[in-house]
Amino acid sequence: MKPNRNDHEEEGAAQERRGALGSHGLLLEEKAREMDDFVQALSHDLKEPLRVIDAFSGFLLEDYGSQLDERGQHYLSVLRQTAVRMKDLIHDLLMLASLCQTPPAFQWVDLNEVLAGVLQDMGQSIRERESEILIPSPLPRAFCDPSRIREVLRNLLSNAIKFNTSCPPRVEIRAGEKDDFQIFWVEDNGIGIDPAYRERIFDLFERLHPQEEFEGTGAGLAICKKVISGHAGSIWVESQSGRGSTFFFSLPKQKQAPQPVGGEAGG
Numbered sequence: 001m002k003p004n005r006n007d008h009e010e011e012g013a014a015q016e017r018r019g020a021l022g023s024h025g026l027l028l029e030e031k032a033r034e035m036d037d038f039v040q041a042l043s044h045d046l047k048e049p050l051r052v053i054d055a056f057s058g059f060l061l062e063d064y065g066s067q068l069d070e071r072g073q074h075y076l077s078v079l080r081q082t083a084v085r086m087k088d089l090i091h092d093l094l095m096l097a098s099l100c101q102t103p104p105a106f107q108w109v110d111l112n113e114v115l116a117g118v119l120q121d122m123g124q125s126i127r128e129r130e131s132e133i134l135i136p137s138p139l140p141r142a143f144c145d146p147s148r149i150r151e152v153l154r155n156l157l158s159n160a161i162k163f164n165t166s167c168p169p170r171v172e173i174r175a176g177e178k179d180d181f182q183i184f185w186v187e188d189n190g191i192g193i194d195p196a197y198r199e200r201i202f203d204l205f206e207r208l209h210p211q212e213e214f215e216g217t218g219a220g221l222a223i224c225k226k227v228i229s230g231h232a233g234s235i236w237v238e239s240q241s242g243r244g245s246t247f248f249f250s251l252p253k254q255k256q257a258p259q260p261v262g263g264e265a266g267g
Contacts, residue, residue, distance in 0.1 A: 192240050
């Protein structure tokens with residue numbers, strides 16, 4: 001059967017639609033890059049004055065604190081704390097922006113190394129609270145973005161220590177498997193969470209306690225949820241008020257390891 005005129009017209013229209021979609025895709029990519037550049041520049045412009053405020057208020061407390069009364073010292077302390085809180089908030093907002101614009105960089109990762117880096121970064125806060133960090137058995141390798149899973153572990157471990165009035169705080173980190181997923185969990189002996197709020201705590205800027213009681217931006221668990229969703233996994237919590245919390249997250253298991261770079265592996 002010979003193609004008729006309608007067939008040619010439909011094919012031409014389809015090609016035009018594909019061309020238009022391709023142009024829109026390129027435009028969206030360009031806008032995303034522009035937004036990323038804008039966010040990075042804005043972050044730098046916001047962080048720099050905050051660093052100055054933090055530094056100079058610290059200088060005032062150190063050099064002239066003895067000349068200030070108790071109220072004056074309190075004002076400077078509040079100024080420093082506010083600057084630090086703003087820097088943390090900018091960091092969290094940048095992280096969320098990055099998660100929205102950049103896909104995960106998947107690779108095979110030794111999660112014991114990732115966790116070791118988190119524990120090293122948090123060494124001072126762990127020592128200050130004399131926290132007990134227990135890892136009963138080694139964590140498995142996982143196919144994930146190491147920097148993003150590091151952020152998840154850092155947030156969960158930080159919360160386990162922060163929202164904790166036990167002496168000492170005790171945190172246990174474990175891993176297992178269920179069906180086609182690797183399951184990881186962080187269990188603590190902290191203040192716990194009312195089951196009524198176990199979904200809301202993953203919302204952005206959702207806080208269950210006043211800033212004066214427990215510091216934080218309210219973005220940490222929202223970041224964790226975004227990261228794990230980007231890995232096609234899930235995150236959830238089991239907890240009761242006054243009885244500690246256990247945060248779980250899952251990562252899909254991979255059926256086979258990636259091929260070594262450069263061909264066959266040597267012996």
